[in-house]
Amino acid sequence: MTKDEPTREERIRRKSRKRREDEKQEVRQAILSAATALFLKLGTEGFSLRGVAEEAGYSPGTIYLYFENKDDLLYTVADEGFQRFLIMLHDAASDNLEPIDQLRQMANAYVSFGLDYPAHYRVMFIDRTDFIASDERAQDWQATLQALRDTVQKAIDSGDFQPVDVAATSDALWAFLHGAVSLAITMQSFDAERRASMLSMTHQLIDTLVDGLRKG
Amino acid sequence: MTKDEPTREERIRRKSRKRREDEKQEVRQAILSAATALFLKLGTEGFSLRGVAEEAGYSPGTIYLYFENKDDLLYTVADEGFQRFLIMLHDAASDNLEPIDQLRQMANAYVSFGLDYPAHYRVMFIDRTDFIASDERAQDWQATLQALRDTVQKAIDSGDFQPVDVAATSDALWAFLHGAVSLAITMQSFDAERRASMLSMTHQLIDTLVDGLRKG
DNA sequence: TTCATTTGATGAACGCTGTTCAGGAGATAA
DNA sequence: TTATCTCCTGAACAGCGTTCATCAAATGAA
Numbered sequence: 412m413t414k415d416e417p418t419r420e421e422r423i424r425r426k427s428r429k430r431r432e433d434e435k436q437e438v439r440q441a442i443l444s445a446a447t448a449l450f451l452k453l454g455t456e457g458f459s460l461r462g463v464a465e466e467a468g469y470s471p472g473t474i475y476l477y478f479e480n481k482d483d484l485l486y487t488v489a490d491e492g493f494q495r496f497l498i499m500l501h502d503a504a505s506d507n508l509e510p511i512d513q514l515r516q517m518a519n520a521y522v523s524f525g526l527d528y529p530a531h532y533r534v535m536f537i538d539r540t541d542f543i544a545s546d547e548r549a550q551d552w553q554a555t556l557q558a559l560r561d562t563v564q565k566a567i568d569s570g571d572f573q574p575v576d577v578a579a580t581s582d583a584l585w586a587f588l589h590g591a592v593s594l595a596i597t598m599q600s601f602d603a604e605r606r607a608s609m610l611s612m613t614h615q616l617i618d619t620l621v622d623g624l625r626k627g
Numbered sequence: 628m629t630k631d632e633p634t635r636e637e638r639i640r641r642k643s644r645k646r647r648e649d650e651k652q653e654v655r656q657a658i659l660s661a662a663t664a665l666f667l668k669l670g671t672e673g674f675s676l677r678g679v680a681e682e683a684g685y686s687p688g689t690i691y692l693y694f695e696n697k698d699d700l701l702y703t704v705a706d707e708g709f710q711r712f713l714i715m716l717h718d719a720a721s722d723n724l725e726p727i728d729q730l731r732q733m734a735n736a737y738v739s740f741g742l743d744y745p746a747h748y749r750v751m752f753i754d755r756t757d758f759i760a761s762d763e764r765a766q767d768w769q770a771t772l773q774a775l776r777d778t779v780q781k782a783i784d785s786g787d788f789q790p791v792d793v794a795a796t797s798d799a800l801w802a803f804l805h806g807a808v809s810l811a812i813t814m815q816s817f818d819a820e821r822r823a824s825m826l827s828m829t830h831q832l833i834d835t836l837v838d839g840l841r842k843g
Numbered sequence: 844t845t846c847a848t849t850t851g852a853t854g855a856a857c858g859c860t861g862t863t864c865a866g867g868a869g870a871t872a873a
Numbered sequence: 874t875t876a877t878c879t880c881c882t883g884a885a886c887a888g889c890g891t892t893c894a895t896c897a898a899a900t901g902a903a
Contacts, residue, residue: 435851459888459890460889471854472892540815541670583829586825587802587806588806590803590807591802594805608798609802616799616839619840623835651880675860685882688864691862692881696861844903845902848901849900850900851898851899853897854894854896855892861887862885863885864883864884865882865885867882871878872877
Protein backbone atom coordinates (compact mmCIF):
# COMPACT_ATOMS: atom_id res chain seq x y z
CA MET A 412 0.00 0.00 0.00
CA THR A 413 1.55 3.35 -1.06
CA LYS A 414 2.06 5.25 2.13
CA ASP A 415 0.03 8.46 2.38
CA GLU A 416 -0.82 8.87 -1.26
CA PRO A 417 -4.52 8.92 -2.07
CA THR A 418 -5.83 5.92 -3.94
CA ARG A 419 -7.25 6.34 -7.43
CA GLU A 420 -10.72 6.10 -6.01
CA GLU A 421 -9.93 8.77 -3.48
CA ARG A 422 -8.73 11.09 -6.23
CA ILE A 423 -11.82 10.49 -8.29
CA ARG A 424 -14.02 11.16 -5.30
CA ARG A 425 -12.29 14.46 -4.61
CA LYS A 426 -12.50 15.66 -8.19
CA SER A 427 -16.11 14.63 -8.34
CA ARG A 428 -16.86 16.54 -5.18
CA LYS A 429 -15.09 19.60 -6.52
CA ARG A 430 -16.87 19.40 -9.86
CA ARG A 431 -20.25 19.24 -8.19
CA GLU A 432 -19.30 22.12 -5.93
CA ASP A 433 -18.33 24.18 -8.98
CA GLU A 434 -21.61 23.35 -10.67
CA LYS A 435 -23.46 24.53 -7.63
CA GLN A 436 -21.62 27.82 -7.72
CA GLU A 437 -22.45 28.16 -11.40
CA VAL A 438 -26.15 27.69 -10.73
CA ARG A 439 -25.95 30.21 -7.92
CA GLN A 440 -24.23 32.68 -10.19
CA ALA A 441 -26.77 32.05 -12.95
CA ILE A 442 -29.60 32.87 -10.55
CA LEU A 443 -27.73 35.98 -9.43
CA SER A 444 -27.22 37.16 -13.00
CA ALA A 445 -30.85 36.53 -13.87
CA ALA A 446 -31.88 38.48 -10.79
CA THR A 447 -29.66 41.43 -11.70
CA ALA A 448 -30.93 41.52 -15.28
CA LEU A 449 -34.54 41.24 -14.20
CA PHE A 450 -34.19 43.91 -11.54
CA LEU A 451 -32.72 46.27 -14.11
CA LYS A 452 -35.55 45.57 -16.54
CA LEU A 453 -38.50 45.59 -14.15
CA GLY A 454 -37.44 47.66 -11.18
CA THR A 455 -38.33 46.95 -7.58
CA GLU A 456 -42.05 46.61 -8.31
CA GLY A 457 -42.14 44.08 -11.10
CA PHE A 458 -39.18 42.08 -9.84
CA SER A 459 -40.33 38.61 -8.75
CA LEU A 460 -38.68 35.38 -7.66
CA ARG A 461 -40.89 33.46 -10.05
CA GLY A 462 -39.59 35.64 -12.85
CA VAL A 463 -36.01 35.06 -11.78
CA ALA A 464 -36.65 31.32 -11.65
CA GLU A 465 -38.09 31.32 -15.15
CA GLU A 466 -35.24 33.47 -16.49
CA ALA A 467 -32.67 31.13 -14.94
CA GLY A 468 -34.54 28.01 -16.04
CA TYR A 469 -35.53 26.58 -12.66
CA SER A 470 -38.64 26.22 -10.60
CA PRO A 471 -39.27 28.86 -7.94
CA GLY A 472 -38.43 26.53 -5.07
CA THR A 473 -34.93 25.97 -6.38
CA ILE A 474 -33.93 29.53 -5.56
CA TYR A 475 -34.36 28.66 -1.89
CA LEU A 476 -31.62 26.04 -2.21
CA TYR A 477 -29.15 28.84 -2.97
CA PHE A 478 -30.59 31.86 -1.17
CA GLU A 479 -32.46 32.30 2.06
CA ASN A 480 -35.24 34.36 0.53
CA LYS A 481 -35.95 37.24 -1.83
CA ASP A 482 -34.20 39.80 0.36
CA ASP A 483 -31.11 37.60 0.67
CA LEU A 484 -30.96 37.31 -3.10
CA LEU A 485 -31.22 41.05 -3.55
CA TYR A 486 -28.78 41.66 -0.74
CA THR A 487 -26.27 39.43 -2.50
CA VAL A 488 -26.69 41.57 -5.61
CA ALA A 489 -26.03 44.64 -3.49
CA ASP A 490 -23.05 43.01 -1.85
CA GLU A 491 -21.54 42.13 -5.20
CA GLY A 492 -22.01 45.79 -6.11
CA PHE A 493 -20.34 47.10 -2.97
CA GLN A 494 -17.29 44.96 -3.61
CA ARG A 495 -16.86 46.22 -7.18
CA PHE A 496 -17.61 49.74 -6.02
CA LEU A 497 -14.96 49.59 -3.34
CA ILE A 498 -12.37 48.36 -5.82
CA MET A 499 -13.19 51.13 -8.26
CA LEU A 500 -12.97 53.80 -5.57
CA HIS A 501 -9.69 52.46 -4.22
CA ASP A 502 -8.23 52.29 -7.71
CA ALA A 503 -9.22 55.88 -8.29
CA ALA A 504 -7.68 56.97 -5.00
CA SER A 505 -4.44 55.01 -5.29
CA ASP A 506 -3.25 56.68 -8.42
CA ASN A 507 -0.32 58.56 -7.01
CA LEU A 508 -2.01 61.90 -7.31
CA GLU A 509 -2.43 64.88 -5.08
CA PRO A 510 -5.35 64.46 -2.66
CA ILE A 511 -7.48 66.94 -4.55
CA ASP A 512 -7.00 65.11 -7.83
CA GLN A 513 -7.71 61.85 -6.03
CA LEU A 514 -11.00 63.37 -4.93
CA ARG A 515 -11.83 64.28 -8.51
CA GLN A 516 -10.93 60.78 -9.68
CA MET A 517 -13.16 59.28 -7.02
CA ALA A 518 -16.03 61.46 -8.14
CA ASN A 519 -15.52 60.18 -11.68
CA ALA A 520 -15.37 56.61 -10.42
CA TYR A 521 -18.56 57.10 -8.42
CA VAL A 522 -20.52 58.29 -11.42
CA SER A 523 -19.00 55.65 -13.68
CA PHE A 524 -20.00 52.90 -11.32
CA GLY A 525 -23.56 54.14 -11.19
CA LEU A 526 -23.85 54.33 -14.96
CA ASP A 527 -22.11 50.98 -15.56
CA TYR A 528 -24.04 49.03 -12.92
CA PRO A 529 -27.40 50.74 -12.62
CA ALA A 530 -29.18 47.67 -11.25
CA HIS A 531 -26.60 47.28 -8.51
CA TYR A 532 -26.70 51.00 -7.74
CA ARG A 533 -30.47 50.93 -7.43
CA VAL A 534 -30.43 48.09 -4.95
CA MET A 535 -27.50 49.53 -3.02
CA PHE A 536 -28.52 53.17 -2.72
CA ILE A 537 -32.05 53.77 -3.93
CA ASP A 538 -34.51 50.93 -3.61
CA ARG A 539 -33.20 48.87 -0.72
CA THR A 540 -31.42 51.28 1.57
CA ASP A 541 -32.88 49.27 4.43
CA PHE A 542 -30.17 46.68 3.77
CA ILE A 543 -27.43 48.96 5.01
CA ALA A 544 -29.47 50.34 7.87
CA SER A 545 -28.79 48.72 11.22
CA ASP A 546 -27.24 45.61 9.76
CA GLU A 547 -23.97 43.96 10.60
CA ARG A 548 -23.63 43.20 6.90
CA ALA A 549 -23.04 46.90 6.20
CA GLN A 550 -19.27 46.50 6.31
CA ASP A 551 -18.53 46.97 2.62
CA TRP A 552 -20.85 49.91 2.50
CA GLN A 553 -19.11 51.72 5.33
CA ALA A 554 -15.76 50.99 3.71
CA THR A 555 -16.79 52.85 0.56
CA LEU A 556 -17.79 55.93 2.51
CA GLN A 557 -14.64 55.69 4.56
CA ALA A 558 -12.60 55.85 1.36
CA LEU A 559 -14.19 59.20 0.57
CA ARG A 560 -13.61 60.49 4.07
CA ASP A 561 -10.00 59.41 4.02
CA THR A 562 -9.36 61.37 0.87
CA VAL A 563 -10.98 64.50 2.27
CA GLN A 564 -8.89 64.06 5.41
CA LYS A 565 -5.74 63.72 3.31
CA ALA A 566 -6.58 66.93 1.48
CA ILE A 567 -6.81 68.71 4.81
CA ASP A 568 -3.65 67.14 6.18
CA SER A 569 -1.70 68.12 3.10
CA GLY A 570 -2.79 71.70 3.56
CA ASP A 571 -4.81 71.81 0.35
CA PHE A 572 -8.18 72.06 2.07
CA GLN A 573 -9.37 74.30 4.84
CA PRO A 574 -9.91 72.39 8.08
CA VAL A 575 -13.55 71.59 7.37
CA ASP A 576 -15.72 69.02 9.13
CA VAL A 577 -14.55 65.85 7.39
CA ALA A 578 -17.65 63.72 7.99
CA ALA A 579 -20.09 66.43 7.00
CA THR A 580 -18.09 67.45 3.95
CA SER A 581 -17.72 63.96 2.58
CA ASP A 582 -21.39 63.24 3.29
CA ALA A 583 -22.38 66.36 1.37
CA LEU A 584 -20.09 65.48 -1.53
CA TRP A 585 -21.58 62.02 -1.47
CA ALA A 586 -25.05 63.57 -1.56
CA PHE A 587 -24.14 65.53 -4.67
CA LEU A 588 -22.81 62.46 -6.47
CA HIS A 589 -25.69 60.31 -5.28
CA GLY A 590 -28.20 62.86 -6.52
CA ALA A 591 -26.63 63.07 -9.94
CA VAL A 592 -26.40 59.31 -10.35
CA SER A 593 -29.90 58.76 -8.97
CA LEU A 594 -31.45 61.20 -11.40
CA ALA A 595 -29.41 59.82 -14.29
CA ILE A 596 -30.61 56.31 -13.51
CA THR A 597 -34.20 56.86 -12.47
CA MET A 598 -35.38 59.73 -14.64
CA GLN A 599 -36.32 57.77 -17.71
CA SER A 600 -37.88 60.84 -19.26
CA PHE A 601 -34.40 62.37 -19.64
CA ASP A 602 -33.00 61.95 -23.09
CA ALA A 603 -29.34 61.01 -23.47
CA GLU A 604 -28.30 64.58 -24.12
CA ARG A 605 -29.91 65.97 -20.99
CA ARG A 606 -28.46 63.18 -18.88
CA ALA A 607 -24.99 63.83 -20.31
CA SER A 608 -25.06 67.59 -19.85
CA MET A 609 -26.35 67.25 -16.28
CA LEU A 610 -23.51 64.88 -15.43
CA SER A 611 -20.97 67.04 -17.18
CA MET A 612 -22.16 70.09 -15.26
CA THR A 613 -22.08 68.05 -12.06
CA HIS A 614 -18.40 67.35 -12.61
CA GLN A 615 -17.74 71.01 -13.29
CA LEU A 616 -19.53 72.03 -10.13
CA ILE A 617 -17.65 69.42 -8.12
CA ASP A 618 -14.50 71.16 -9.33
CA THR A 619 -15.99 74.45 -8.24
CA LEU A 620 -16.69 72.98 -4.81
CA VAL A 621 -13.18 71.60 -4.51
CA ASP A 622 -11.79 75.00 -5.42
CA GLY A 623 -14.01 76.61 -2.84
CA LEU A 624 -12.74 74.25 -0.17
CA ARG A 625 -9.14 75.17 -0.93
CA LYS A 626 -7.15 77.06 1.61
CA GLY A 627 -7.25 80.84 1.35
CA MET B 628 -96.34 79.43 -8.53
CA THR B 629 -93.36 81.72 -7.71
CA LYS B 630 -91.70 82.24 -11.02
CA ASP B 631 -88.16 80.87 -11.21
CA GLU B 632 -87.49 80.44 -7.53
CA PRO B 633 -86.71 76.90 -6.42
CA THR B 634 -89.32 75.23 -4.24
CA ARG B 635 -88.47 74.19 -0.71
CA GLU B 636 -88.16 70.63 -1.88
CA GLU B 637 -85.84 71.70 -4.62
CA ARG B 638 -83.62 73.51 -2.12
CA ILE B 639 -83.55 70.51 0.17
CA ARG B 640 -82.67 68.25 -2.68
CA ARG B 641 -79.79 70.48 -3.70
CA LYS B 642 -78.38 70.73 -0.22
CA SER B 643 -78.71 67.02 0.22
CA ARG B 644 -76.87 66.40 -3.00
CA LYS B 645 -74.11 68.78 -1.94
CA ARG B 646 -73.81 67.20 1.49
CA ARG B 647 -73.42 63.76 -0.01
CA GLU B 648 -70.88 65.08 -2.45
CA ASP B 649 -68.89 66.56 0.44
CA GLU B 650 -69.05 63.28 2.31
CA LYS B 651 -67.66 61.52 -0.71
CA GLN B 652 -64.75 63.91 -0.85
CA GLU B 653 -64.14 63.33 2.86
CA VAL B 654 -63.95 59.58 2.35
CA ARG B 655 -61.60 60.10 -0.55
CA GLN B 656 -59.40 62.35 1.56
CA ALA B 657 -59.46 59.85 4.43
CA ILE B 658 -58.22 57.11 2.12
CA LEU B 659 -55.55 59.46 0.80
CA SER B 660 -54.38 60.32 4.31
CA ALA B 661 -54.31 56.69 5.33
CA ALA B 662 -52.28 55.88 2.23
CA THR B 663 -49.77 58.64 2.94
CA ALA B 664 -49.35 57.58 6.56
CA LEU B 665 -48.99 53.93 5.64
CA PHE B 666 -46.51 54.64 2.88
CA LEU B 667 -44.38 56.62 5.28
CA LYS B 668 -44.47 53.83 7.84
CA LEU B 669 -43.99 50.82 5.58
CA GLY B 670 -42.23 52.11 2.49
CA THR B 671 -42.91 50.97 -1.03
CA GLU B 672 -42.53 47.27 -0.16
CA GLY B 673 -44.90 46.83 2.73
CA PHE B 674 -47.46 49.32 1.44
CA SER B 675 -50.69 47.52 0.53
CA LEU B 676 -54.20 48.50 -0.49
CA ARG B 677 -55.63 46.13 2.06
CA GLY B 678 -53.61 47.92 4.72
CA VAL B 679 -54.89 51.28 3.52
CA ALA B 680 -58.46 49.96 3.56
CA GLU B 681 -58.10 48.72 7.11
CA GLU B 682 -56.47 51.97 8.25
CA ALA B 683 -59.29 53.99 6.68
CA GLY B 684 -61.99 51.65 7.96
CA TYR B 685 -63.31 50.28 4.67
CA SER B 686 -63.17 47.06 2.76
CA PRO B 687 -60.51 46.78 0.02
CA GLY B 688 -63.05 47.05 -2.77
CA THR B 689 -64.17 50.47 -1.58
CA ILE B 690 -60.87 52.04 -2.59
CA TYR B 691 -61.77 51.29 -6.18
CA LEU B 692 -64.81 53.52 -5.89
CA TYR B 693 -62.51 56.47 -5.32
CA PHE B 694 -59.33 55.52 -7.17
CA GLU B 695 -58.66 53.62 -10.35
CA ASN B 696 -56.08 51.32 -8.79
CA LYS B 697 -53.05 51.25 -6.51
CA ASP B 698 -50.93 53.35 -8.84
CA ASP B 699 -53.64 55.95 -9.20
CA LEU B 700 -53.86 56.24 -5.42
CA LEU B 701 -50.11 56.67 -5.10
CA TYR B 702 -50.05 59.06 -8.02
CA THR B 703 -52.65 61.18 -6.28
CA VAL B 704 -50.38 61.31 -3.23
CA ALA B 705 -47.54 62.41 -5.50
CA ASP B 706 -49.75 64.98 -7.18
CA GLU B 707 -50.77 66.43 -3.85
CA GLY B 708 -47.06 66.69 -3.09
CA PHE B 709 -46.20 68.43 -6.34
CA GLN B 710 -48.83 71.05 -5.72
CA ARG B 711 -47.56 71.87 -2.23
CA PHE B 712 -44.01 71.73 -3.50
CA LEU B 713 -44.73 74.19 -6.28
CA ILE B 714 -46.34 76.62 -3.85
CA MET B 715 -43.37 76.43 -1.50
CA LEU B 716 -40.88 77.01 -4.31
CA HIS B 717 -42.85 79.91 -5.72
CA ASP B 718 -43.16 81.47 -2.29
CA ALA B 719 -39.43 81.19 -1.86
CA ALA B 720 -38.76 82.77 -5.23
CA SER B 721 -41.27 85.58 -5.00
CA ASP B 722 -39.74 87.22 -1.97
CA ASN B 723 -38.48 90.37 -3.57
CA LEU B 724 -34.88 89.34 -3.34
CA GLU B 725 -31.94 89.34 -5.68
CA PRO B 726 -31.93 86.31 -7.96
CA ILE B 727 -29.02 84.74 -6.10
CA ASP B 728 -30.79 85.03 -2.78
CA GLN B 729 -33.92 83.66 -4.39
CA LEU B 730 -31.88 80.67 -5.43
CA ARG B 731 -30.70 80.17 -1.88
CA GLN B 732 -34.25 80.47 -0.60
CA MET B 733 -35.41 77.88 -3.09
CA ALA B 734 -32.69 75.52 -1.96
CA ASN B 735 -33.92 75.95 1.61
CA ALA B 736 -37.51 75.39 0.51
CA TYR B 737 -36.53 72.25 -1.39
CA VAL B 738 -34.87 70.69 1.62
CA SER B 739 -37.65 71.78 3.94
CA PHE B 740 -40.26 70.19 1.74
CA GLY B 741 -38.38 66.92 1.69
CA LEU B 742 -38.02 66.84 5.45
CA ASP B 743 -41.59 67.96 6.13
CA TYR B 744 -43.25 65.59 3.65
CA PRO B 745 -40.96 62.59 3.40
CA ALA B 746 -43.71 60.23 2.24
CA HIS B 747 -44.66 62.56 -0.58
CA TYR B 748 -41.03 63.11 -1.50
CA ARG B 749 -40.39 59.38 -1.67
CA VAL B 750 -43.30 58.80 -4.02
CA MET B 751 -42.48 61.85 -6.11
CA PHE B 752 -38.74 61.51 -6.53
CA ILE B 753 -37.46 58.19 -5.21
CA ASP B 754 -39.80 55.25 -5.33
CA ARG B 755 -42.17 56.03 -8.17
CA THR B 756 -40.21 58.12 -10.63
CA ASP B 757 -42.00 56.17 -13.33
CA PHE B 758 -45.03 58.37 -12.68
CA ILE B 759 -43.35 61.43 -14.12
CA ALA B 760 -41.72 59.57 -16.98
CA SER B 761 -43.54 59.80 -20.27
CA ASP B 762 -46.86 60.80 -18.72
CA GLU B 763 -49.13 63.62 -19.63
CA ARG B 764 -49.77 63.99 -15.91
CA ALA B 765 -46.21 65.28 -15.39
CA GLN B 766 -47.31 68.90 -15.64
CA ASP B 767 -46.88 69.89 -12.01
CA TRP B 768 -43.54 68.16 -11.93
CA GLN B 769 -42.19 70.09 -14.87
CA ALA B 770 -43.46 73.31 -13.35
CA THR B 771 -41.36 72.79 -10.24
CA LEU B 772 -38.21 72.29 -12.29
CA GLN B 773 -39.09 75.25 -14.44
CA ALA B 774 -39.19 77.43 -11.33
CA LEU B 775 -35.59 76.51 -10.63
CA ARG B 776 -34.55 77.15 -14.20
CA ASP B 777 -36.29 80.51 -14.25
CA THR B 778 -34.35 81.64 -11.22
CA VAL B 779 -31.03 80.55 -12.69
CA GLN B 780 -31.97 82.39 -15.87
CA LYS B 781 -32.80 85.52 -13.88
CA ALA B 782 -29.42 85.36 -12.17
CA ILE B 783 -27.76 85.30 -15.57
CA ASP B 784 -29.94 88.05 -16.98
CA SER B 785 -29.22 90.29 -14.02
CA GLY B 786 -25.52 89.82 -14.59
CA ASP B 787 -24.94 88.02 -11.31
CA PHE B 788 -24.10 84.68 -12.93
CA GLN B 789 -21.78 83.81 -15.73
CA PRO B 790 -23.68 82.80 -18.88
CA VAL B 791 -23.77 79.10 -18.01
CA ASP B 792 -25.97 76.43 -19.56
CA VAL B 793 -29.23 77.09 -17.73
CA ALA B 794 -30.77 73.64 -18.10
CA ALA B 795 -27.62 71.76 -17.15
CA THR B 796 -26.87 74.06 -14.22
CA SER B 797 -30.33 73.85 -12.71
CA ASP B 798 -30.39 70.08 -13.25
CA ALA B 799 -27.06 69.77 -11.44
CA LEU B 800 -28.25 71.97 -8.58
CA TRP B 801 -31.38 69.88 -8.44
CA ALA B 802 -29.21 66.76 -8.28
CA PHE B 803 -27.34 68.16 -5.29
CA LEU B 804 -30.53 68.98 -3.42
CA HIS B 805 -32.15 65.71 -4.40
CA GLY B 806 -29.14 63.75 -3.18
CA ALA B 807 -29.09 65.49 0.17
CA VAL B 808 -32.82 65.05 0.74
CA SER B 809 -32.75 61.45 -0.48
CA LEU B 810 -29.98 60.50 1.88
CA ALA B 811 -31.60 62.36 4.75
CA ILE B 812 -34.86 60.50 4.18
CA THR B 813 -33.71 57.03 3.25
CA MET B 814 -30.56 56.48 5.33
CA GLN B 815 -32.19 55.33 8.52
CA SER B 816 -28.82 54.45 9.97
CA PHE B 817 -27.96 58.15 10.17
CA ASP B 818 -28.49 59.61 13.59
CA ALA B 819 -30.09 63.04 13.87
CA GLU B 820 -26.75 64.76 14.31
CA ARG B 821 -25.21 63.29 11.17
CA ARG B 822 -28.30 64.12 9.16
CA ALA B 823 -28.26 67.70 10.43
CA SER B 824 -24.58 68.31 9.79
CA MET B 825 -24.81 66.83 6.30
CA LEU B 826 -27.69 69.12 5.45
CA SER B 827 -25.97 72.10 7.00
CA MET B 828 -22.83 71.40 4.99
CA THR B 829 -24.99 70.97 1.90
CA HIS B 830 -26.32 74.48 2.33
CA GLN B 831 -22.81 75.82 2.83
CA LEU B 832 -21.61 74.11 -0.30
CA ILE B 833 -24.58 75.40 -2.27
CA ASP B 834 -23.42 78.85 -1.24
CA THR B 835 -19.94 77.94 -2.44
CA LEU B 836 -21.40 76.84 -5.76
CA VAL B 837 -23.40 80.00 -6.14
CA ASP B 838 -20.27 82.03 -5.42
CA GLY B 839 -18.39 80.03 -8.00
CA LEU B 840 -21.05 80.69 -10.60
CA ARG B 841 -20.78 84.43 -10.02
CA LYS B 842 -19.35 86.54 -12.72
CA GLY B 843 -15.56 86.36 -12.39
C1' DT C 844 -23.15 -4.91 -10.83
C1' DT C 845 -26.41 -4.02 -7.05
C1' DC C 846 -28.36 -1.44 -3.62
C1' DA C 847 -28.85 2.09 0.09
C1' DT C 848 -27.93 6.89 0.76
C1' DT C 849 -27.48 11.50 -0.41
C1' DT C 850 -28.35 15.40 -3.42
C1' DG C 851 -30.88 18.73 -6.27
C1' DA C 852 -35.02 19.91 -8.17
C1' DT C 853 -39.85 19.84 -8.35
C1' DG C 854 -44.80 21.09 -7.93
C1' DA C 855 -48.49 21.46 -4.86
C1' DA C 856 -50.03 24.12 -1.08
C1' DC C 857 -50.61 28.31 2.25
C1' DG C 858 -51.44 33.01 3.11
C1' DC C 859 -50.60 37.24 1.20
C1' DT C 860 -51.30 40.70 -2.65
C1' DG C 861 -54.15 43.76 -6.40
C1' DT C 862 -58.36 43.67 -8.69
C1' DT C 863 -63.25 42.58 -10.21
C1' DC C 864 -67.98 42.04 -9.56
C1' DA C 865 -72.61 40.19 -8.20
C1' DG C 866 -75.19 41.26 -4.51
C1' DG C 867 -77.15 43.73 -0.46
C1' DA C 868 -78.38 47.55 2.91
C1' DG C 869 -79.91 52.28 3.40
C1' DA C 870 -80.82 56.62 1.69
C1' DT C 871 -83.38 59.03 -1.89
C1' DA C 872 -87.25 60.07 -4.92
C1' DA C 873 -92.11 59.34 -6.36
C1' DT D 874 -95.41 52.60 0.58
C1' DT D 875 -92.69 51.45 -3.17
C1' DA D 876 -89.11 51.85 -6.62
C1' DT D 877 -84.63 53.65 -7.65
C1' DC D 878 -80.21 54.83 -6.83
C1' DT D 879 -75.71 54.98 -4.09
C1' DC D 880 -72.36 53.15 -1.55
C1' DC D 881 -70.27 49.31 0.25
C1' DT D 882 -69.25 44.57 0.98
C1' DG D 883 -67.34 39.90 0.66
C1' DA D 884 -66.32 36.31 -2.27
C1' DA D 885 -63.54 35.14 -6.07
C1' DC D 886 -59.29 35.05 -9.32
C1' DA D 887 -54.55 35.25 -10.59
C1' DG D 888 -50.04 36.16 -9.11
C1' DC D 889 -46.79 36.77 -5.31
C1' DG D 890 -43.12 34.78 -1.54
C1' DT D 891 -42.36 30.76 0.89
C1' DT D 892 -42.46 25.84 2.64
C1' DC D 893 -42.25 21.05 2.21
C1' DA D 894 -43.24 16.17 0.95
C1' DT D 895 -41.83 13.75 -2.94
C1' DC D 896 -39.05 12.13 -6.63
C1' DA D 897 -35.22 11.11 -10.02
C1' DA D 898 -30.55 10.83 -10.44
C1' DA D 899 -25.98 10.75 -8.94
C1' DT D 900 -22.96 8.84 -5.35
C1' DG D 901 -20.52 5.50 -2.31
C1' DA D 902 -20.27 0.91 -0.53
C1' DA D 903 -20.99 -4.01 -1.07
